[in-house]
Amino acid sequence: MVDLVVIGAGPAGMAGALAAAECGLEVVVVDEQAAAGGQIFRRTPESFGGSRATRPYRWAPDLIARFDAHPNIRVLYRSTAFGIMRDREGSAVRLNVGVSAATGGELIPAKRILIATGSYDLPVAFPGWTKPGVMTVGAAQTLLKSQKVLAGRRVILAGSHPLLLIAADQLLQAGAEITEIAFARGLPRASEMGAALSAAPGHFEIFAEAGRAAARVVSRGVKVTTRTIVTAATGGAAVTGARLTQVDPAWHRVGPEREVSGDLLLLGYGFSPATDLARQAGCEMRWNSRLGGWTVVTDERFASTAADIFVAGEPTGVAGAEQSRAEGRIAGLHIAESLGSSASDHPRLLRRAHRALSSSGRFSAVVQAMFEPNREALGHLSDPEGTTVCRCELVDSGSLDTALRANPFISTANAAKLECRSGMGPCQGRYCEGTVATRVAAARGIAVADAGYFTAHVPVKPVPLSTYRMLGSTSD
Amino acid sequence: MSASRIPAQRGPTVEFEFDGDPVVAHEGETVAAALLAANVAAFGIARNGEPRLPLCNMGTCFDCVVTVDGEPLVRSCLRDVCDGMRVTRNEAS
Ligand SMILES: Cc1cc2nc3c(=O)[nH]c(=O)nc-3n(C[C@H](O)[C@H](O)[C@H](O)COP(=O)(O)OP(=O)(O)OC[C@H]3O[C@@H](n4cnc5c(N)ncnc54)[C@H](O)[C@@H]3O)c2cc1C
Ligand code: FES
Numbered sequence: 001m002v003d004l005v006v007i008g009a010g011p012a013g014m015a016g017a018l019a020a021a022e023c024g025l026e027v028v029v030v031d032e033q034a035a036a037g038g039q040i041f042r043r044t045p046e047s048f049g050g051s052r053a054t055r056p057y058r059w060a061p062d063l064i065a066r067f068d069a070h071p072n073i074r075v076l077y078r079s080t081a082f083g084i085m086r087d088r089e090g091s092a093v094r095l096n097v098g099v100s101a102a103t104g105g106e107l108i109p110a111k112r113i114l115i116a117t118g119s120y121d122l123p124v125a126f127p128g129w130t131k132p133g134v135m136t137v138g139a140a141q142t143l144l145k146s147q148k149v150l151a152g153r154r155v156i157l158a159g160s161h162p163l164l165l166i167a168a169d170q171l172l173q174a175g176a177e178i179t180e181i182a183f184a185r186g187l188p189r190a191s192e193m194g195a196a197l198s199a200a201p202g203h204f205e206i207f208a209e210a211g212r213a214a215a216r217v218v219s220r221g222v223k224v225t226t227r228t229i230v231t232a233a234t235g236g237a238a239v240t241g242a243r244l245t246q247v248d249p250a251w252h253r254v255g256p257e258r259e260v261s262g263d264l265l266l267l268g269y270g271f272s273p274a275t276d277l278a279r280q281a282g283c284e285m286r287w288n289s290r291l292g293g294w295t296v297v298t299d300e301r302f303a304s305t306a307a308d309i310f311v312a313g314e315p316t317g318v319a320g321a322e323q324s325r326a327e328g329r330i331a332g333l334h335i336a337e338s339l340g341s342s343a344s345d346h347p348r349l350l351r352r353a354h355r356a357l358s359s360s361g362r363f364s365a366v367v368q369a370m371f372e373p374n375r376e377a378l379g380h381l382s383d384p385e386g387t388t389v390c391r392c393e394l395v396d397s398g399s400l401d402t403a404l405r406a407n408p409f410i411s412t413a414n415a416a417k418l419e420c421r422s423g424m425g426p427c428q429g430r431y432c433e434g435t436v437a438t439r440v441a442a443a444r445g446i447a448v449a450d451a452g453y454f455t456a457h458v459p460v461k462p463v464p465l466s467t468y469r470m471l472g473s474t475s476d
Numbered sequence: 477m478s479a480s481r482i483p484a485q486r487g488p489t490v491e492f493e494f495d496g497d498p499v500v501a502h503e504g505e506t507v508a509a510a511l512l513a514a515n516v517a518a519f520g521i522a523r524n525g526e527p528r529l530p531l532c533n534m535g536t537c538f539d540c541v542v543t544v545d546g547e548p549l550v551r552s553c554l555r556d557v558c559d560g561m562r563v564t565r566n567e568a569s
Contacts, residue, residue: 032535032554039534045504045556047487078554080535102547102555120536132517132529133477139533147509148484152477174482237517237527238477263477274536391531391539394524426538426549431531462538462549 002028004335005097005110007081007277010038011060011321012313012328013116014067019332019349020114021072024341028108029075030099036064036075038118039138040321042146053145056209057321078102083458084113084281084309085471095308098458098471105467112308112335115278116328119271119292119314122373123431125397126381127232129267130388133239137268141167150174152264156242158230159268160184161371162210167268169213172220179262181217182228182244184251184269184374192370206363231257231381233265251377269373271318276428278315280456282306287449289375290368291317293434294453302331310335319364326357375448379438389439390432392425397439404443411444412452413437426462429454477529479512492561499563507552507563508533508540519552520566528566541566 003025006017014036017027029036035043035050041060043052054060067073079101087094087109096107121136128134133152137159140151154177157164168181218224225244229251232243242265246255273292279285283304284297296311298304304311312331313324330353336342343349382389382397389397403410403419410416413423413436422436423429429436437451444451459468487503494511501510508530511519518527519540530540533553543564544550552563 034556044484045487047502047504049485102550120532120534130522130526130528132527135530136532139530142533143479143509143512144482147505148482148486149479149509149513150482151479151512153480391522391537394522426541427536430536461535464547464549 001094001109001111002026003110003339004028004112004114005030005108006114006116007031007097008038008116008118008313009033009036009067009075010040010116010118010313010324011063012118012324013038013114014063015325015328016114016116016310016312016332016335017073018063018067018070019329020336021070023333023336023343023346025072025336025339027073028110029073030079030081030097031075031077032080034077036067038321039142042142044146044148048148056206059325060321063325076101080461080463081277082461082463082467084277085458093307098467100459100463100467105463105470107470111339112310113281114328114331114335115281115296115304115309115311115315116313116324117274117277117315118324119273119318120430121267122269122272122292123434124267124269124378124381125387125389125432125435126230127384127387128235128239129233130391131233131235131239132237133235133263134233134265134267137161137164137167137266140264140266141170144170144174150176152262153177154179154262155264155266156180156182156230156260156262157266157268158182158184158228158242158244159266159270160373161268161270162367164266164268165217166210166213167266168217168222172217172222178217178222180244180260181222181224182230183224183226184229184247185371186226186249192366229253229377229381230265230267234259239263239265247377251374269378270371271314272430272434273315273318275315276430276456276460278304278309278311279453280458280460281309283309283311285453288317289448290372291319293375301334302327303334318368320360320367322360323357323364326353326360329353330357375434375438376442379435379442379448382435382439389435390420390422390425390429392427393421393423395420395422395432400436400439401443404440411440411446413440414452414454416440417454423454428456428460478515481513490557490559492557492559492563494563495565501557503557505557507542507544507550507555507557507561510557511552511563518565521568523568
């Protein structure tokens with residue numbers, strides 16, 4: 001049995017694993033990617049030179065190097081953690097992490113588990129969003145950064161997150177043409193700018209980086225529109241353009257639609273915490289729209305409500321790489337302490353990590369408030385007849401609404417899922433949960449939070465049958 | 477959508493098969509990147525006949541799944557190409 005299994009090798013998982021390993025724990029880390037770094041520090045393959053952009057995070061190269069080199073850390077790359085199972089032996093409970101890779105599956109018994117699974121681009125359903133040529137902004141960015149592939153030639157970007165501007169700058173530099181960047185919100189108000197400035201000390205470089213990207217984009221003559229939202233992806237089998245509409249400050253449509261052309265439509269409305277494993281493991285969840293929607297409840301040690309399971313980074317709330325790292329470090333130190341091994345300067349290390357947490361927290365609070373998506377308005381983009389809500393099971397908004405009319409007792413996203421199969425395909429509802437919840441909430445006149453979330457079951461991501469059989473009598 | 481490789485250092489070329497057609501790629505590329513750069517029109521076909529291409533490129537959406545050497549539901553954005561690999565389109569049942 002290992003002391004700790006960490007799921008995710010992003011800033012949170014690396015920092016957590018390293019803190020625990022430096023206290024003497026034996027750590028196994030599982031990540032689906034081919035190398036450490038997480039979504040923000042994705043690296044090119046060894047055969048491409050293995051380079052990695054870490055600007056403006058000065059601590060990143062050192063964190064990754066120490067993580068890669070630590071003798072107490074064993075990493076399983078290209079491996080998916082598909083479930084957390086408990087064995088009961090009398091009154092004792094043993095935790096196991098189910099891991100699947102191309103080479104087979106295994107169950108790893110662990111004394112503690114740290115879930116550091118990060119986040120994914122917030123999905124938004126509207127007519128045409130399943131067409132080839134619609135991608136998340138993160139997808140285009142990671143293809144460019146780690147595979148040196150430009151996903152399209154003429155690009156339309158739509159969303160509300162600052163990452164949109166940084167991605168646009170990178171795409172331009174790689175030779176793409178950008179037809180338009182449509183920002184759903186207006187320019188920040190003076191009061192928001194004031195708050196941003198007071199949070200800026202220590203984060204100046206990040207602001208500067210975003211500002212420089214925006215300036216470069218504008219100086220290249222790219223059309224940037226505010227209070228504009230994408231309402232449809234147009235074209236036949238593949239995208240040839242998008243329809244855009246003017247919106248008011250509440251993101252309600254106020255103008256007629258107009259069409260812009262492009263072969264790639266990128267969406268960047270923010271991020272959703274990846275909480276499937278935490279839900280499946282029985283951790284208590286809490287709604288917080290500014291932090292990305294459904295987040296995992298933790299105490300100040302980053303322990304979840306499920307025994308011996310800690311959660312750090314974006315599953316506790318989307319707050320950027322700096323905060324993910326601080327949370328991971330605090331979790332790792334407390335995990336070590338809970339197993340009776342702490343570093344000699346433990347209190348000092350903890351104080352330092354908490355200071356990092358509060359300074360990054362100030363910064364992310366400002367960003368979150370400025371860029372929170374309007375979930376109700378985004379939900380209404382799926383109103384038009386026949387709009388696909390669930391990409392996997394092909395459930396459209398009309399059949400969802402019909403089911404809601406026929407079953408007046410359904411008032412949660414989960415009940416709607418059981419009735420319509422929306423959320424039962426391979427993606428396990430990651431890409432339709434938000435839309436289903438906003439449609440249920442609108443139909444019942446309740447808040448999105450009150451429509452609840454999809455429950456998650458083993459396997460949280462599909463695994464080969466052979467791996468699943470290996471679980472034998474172990475149950476969740 | 478017309479994807480392309482930008483100038484950069486890449487690994488040696490490898491050749492694999494997609495639905496019986498040869499695809500030339502570079503060592504270190506993911507199957508998704510190689511198929512996008514080859515301008516494949518559909519990685520999969522949904523039950524209603526719609527073509528699908530990658531959406532997230534990070535392993536969460538499953539829109540990029542293909543069959544690799546008989547193994548179904550492989551996320552092409554997480555799997556590297558290798559010489560002689562046989563990849564087929566995902567046909568939803
Ligand atoms: C596509 C994308 C691009 C981004 N680009 C930027 C950017 O350019 N700038 C910026 O400031 N922020 C960016 N972000 C936000 C960024 O994710 C955070 O700021 C930060 O990296 C979060 O750190 P983390 O450790 O919490 O999670 P992550 O860095 O996301 O790490 C989570 C890791 O967990 C792994 N994982 C998840 N589930 C499983 C599982 N079941 N089994 C095995 N492994 C699993 C993932 O492969 C990933 O490596 C991006 C986010 C995404 C989703
Ligand atoms: S593109 Fe989403 S899982 Fe591969």
